[in-house]
Amino acid sequence: MLEYKVSVVTGEMTWGGTMDNVFITLIGSEGESERTLLNKQGRDFASNQPDKEFTVQTDTSLGKIDLIGLEKEQYLFLFDDDWFCCKVVVKTPDQKELHFPCYRWINERQLVYLREGTAVTLLKETSPLLRMYRELELREHRKTCQWSQLAEGLPHTLNVDNVKDLPADFQFTFNRTLHFFITSNLSQAELKIKFLANQKKAWENVEAIGKAFFFNKTDIYTYVQEHWKEDEFFGYQFLNGANPTVVRQCRRLPDNFPVTDSMVQASMEDSSLTTEIMKGKIFLCDYALLDGVQANTVNLRRQYVGAPLCLLYQNKNDKLIPIAIQCNQPAGEENPIFVPGDSKEDWLLAKLYVRAADFLIHQLDAHLLRTHLLVEVYTLCTLHNLPAVHPVYKLLIPHTQYTLHINTLARERLLAKDGLIIKYSAVSKEGLNTVLRKALDSLQYSALCLPEDIEARGLKDIPNFFYRDDGQEVWDIITKYVGGVLQFYYPSDIEVAADVELQKWIGDIFLHGFLGNEKSNIPKAFRSKDELIKFVTMVIFTMTAQHSALNSGQFDFGGWIPNSPPSLQSPPRKVKGRATEGTLLHTLPDVNVSVQSMAAVWGLTRKPEEFVSLGNHTEQYFTEPDVVAVINVMKDELKQLSEKIKKRNEGKDLPYCYLDPAEIENSIAI
Numbered sequence: 001m002l003e004y005k006v007s008v009v010t011g012e013m014t015w016g017g018t019m020d021n022v023f024i025t026l027i028g029s030e031g032e033s034e035r036t037l038l039n040k041q042g043r044d045f046a047s048n049q050p051d052k053e054f055t056v057q058t059d060t061s062l063g064k065i066d067l068i069g070l071e072k073e074q075y076l077f078l079f080d081d082d083w084f085c086c087k088v089v090v091k092t093p094d095q096k097e098l099h100f101p102c103y104r105w106i107n108e109r110q111l112v113y114l115r116e117g118t119a120v121t122l123l124k125e126t127s128p129l130l131r132m133y134r135e136l137e138l139r140e141h142r143k144t145c146q147w148s149q150l151a152e153g154l155p156h157t158l159n160v161d162n163v164k165d166l167p168a169d170f171q172f173t174f175n176r177t178l179h180f181f182i183t184s185n186l187s188q189a190e191l192k193i194k195f196l197a198n199q200k201k202a203w204e205n206v207e208a209i210g211k212a213f214f215f216n217k218t219d220i221y222t223y224v225q226e227h228w229k230e231d232e233f234f235g236y237q238f239l240n241g242a243n244p245t246v247v248r249q250c251r252r253l254p255d256n257f258p259v260t261d262s263m264v265q266a267s268m269e270d271s272s273l274t275t276e277i278m279k280g281k282i283f284l285c286d287y288a289l290l291d292g293v294q295a296n297t298v299n300l301r302r303q304y305v306g307a308p309l310c311l312l313y314q315n316k317n318d319k320l321i322p323i324a325i326q327c328n329q330p331a332g333e334e335n336p337i338f339v340p341g342d343s344k345e346d347w348l349l350a351k352l353y354v355r356a357a358d359f360l361i362h363q364l365d366a367h368l369l370r371t372h373l374l375v376e377v378y379t380l381c382t383l384h385n386l387p388a389v390h391p392v393y394k395l396l397i398p399h400t401q402y403t404l405h406i407n408t409l410a411r412e413r414l415l416a417k418d419g420l421i422i423k424y425s426a427v428s429k430e431g432l433n434t435v436l437r438k439a440l441d442s443l444q445y446s447a448l449c450l451p452e453d454i455e456a457r458g459l460k461d462i463p464n465f466f467y468r469d470d471g472q473e474v475w476d477i478i479t480k481y482v483g484g485v486l487q488f489y490y491p492s493d494i495e496v497a498a499d500v501e502l503q504k505w506i507g508d509i510f511l512h513g514f515l516g517n518e519k520s521n522i523p524k525a526f527r528s529k530d531e532l533i534k535f536v537t538m539v540i541f542t543m544t545a546q547h548s549a550l551n552s553g554q555f556d557f558g559g560w561i562p563n564s565p566p567s568l569q570s571p572p573r574k575v576k577g578r579a580t581e582g583t584l585l586h587t588l589p590d591v592n593v594s595v596q597s598m599a600a601v602w603g604l605t606r607k608p609e610e611f612v613s614l615g616n617h618t619e620q621y622f623t624e625p626d627v628v629a630v631i632n633v634m635k636d637e638l639k640q641l642s643e644k645i646k647k648r649n650e651g652k653d654l655p656y657c658y659l660d661p662a663e664i665e666n667s668i669a670i
Ligand code: FE2
Pocket: 367, 372, 547, 551, 668, 670
């Protein structure tokens, strides 16, 4: 008689354990064990308890064990309770320790097959039985996670309308749900107590806005409140604010933005616009995507969306300052170019239109489309095409945790008919879809890869650009990590090209995410290792760092509504010199719209319960020592970078923390 020792690790989350019976079957190259009940004295599968060792007996050796079957059955008359199994460890009679990662919920009478932890591509899968299990697993995921589409021309999404209908593996844990619920309800409660949530009228003065959210503040929010009118701070935000994705170097003025030397001479110190353009010191923010977009009606009032162009100058003190703003795209007499020398009300209003446009582009294009929606596509394509034993699955899956949940929640609460965005945004639902459609249609692969994006926008040399500096370091660490892991499975380009599962994965991403748009330059197949490493790096960077850069500053920079209005209620000025302070108050969103926006960005930027920082997930999907060593190097490098960034930020009024690895969440979960 031979004895195989089995230990099982249960998840530590609330209600991760089970009272039910668990059975195991060991499946080897030379035979299978009996279906064996794992049973000891006391509760065998509770959270936070020392591993118990069970025994599975066989008459003969099972050979190489690549697979186990795990099954749960109701115990006596107790209620069925789901069980979160982290992993199973099997010690063979010759003392070999085999790890079977699971990290999923197991339901009543569900038979789950787990592969031994060594990652294997299809090319190396010689056993017909194991090839069949790969296919079965993918078939199951394709069945439970089907495609849907929000609207024509947008990336495809999961066909689930309510988080309750999501498979348990993709749902928030109990603690996370509770924390999310409490955070959003506390903000709402404060607003309700103050009777602000239903006030459909303009603010009486700007100071009143500061009193709306008395308990909820951050240091940066307070800084913004004090400095939002300043040109230097206005310019700073394009580099290190909540949305660093728009500004680019201006080598030639657009034809529809006829700024002349004389118009901006007062801002140019002892130089001129023409000279500074040639020196590469002039920058542009162009919100052309918003041109002609259908506006919303809020509180029975039509809202207004500009499509501004804003010119900025990197002055002798290396500060980026705005020097000219045109609030709409077509040049003309009724669309004047505002400059800092205009009346302070005119200039402030012009900047307000830029900030409102930036809010929309930030939320719709940079945040929603390029991170949340595309990451949903990367996640679903991974589940549909890569089995759990595939190395790329193992690389990506920790960075997909809760993304399907938060995106489903966003569709329920923000993007549904009565959702916050649809009700209170400056653009109508059709307008929102138009912006997303135009943004996807013009999206380039290079814009998703930070180093290429920075190069294409001509921002390699601009000083004090912390998003670029920190982002580049995180990008490099991820590239090294991805390359370090994948070298073990893809010794040459040949293995990449021959991996059918991998080729289907990227083909699906090209179709479901980018709708087969060749102009996007997204690969539809991989021909080399380098192409694969770059793409997987981009995916992990987007799932973690890029989302953090776009999500974490939402309250800091957007909580103070005059700095980041979600909507505006009067059209841009057609004539200079007539705006008053009252114009500003009547242009800002009404009280109810403002406070709902403040509450939303507050809730979306609270550090969630069970926060896991980049690379620090405890799940051990990879078990090979060489790969684990690569992972440990990555963790170490991220830790060092975190210390470096913290040191750089010391003493700064405006520290840039969004790309500090310790602050980057390991997946898009908010
Ligand atoms: Fe987000």
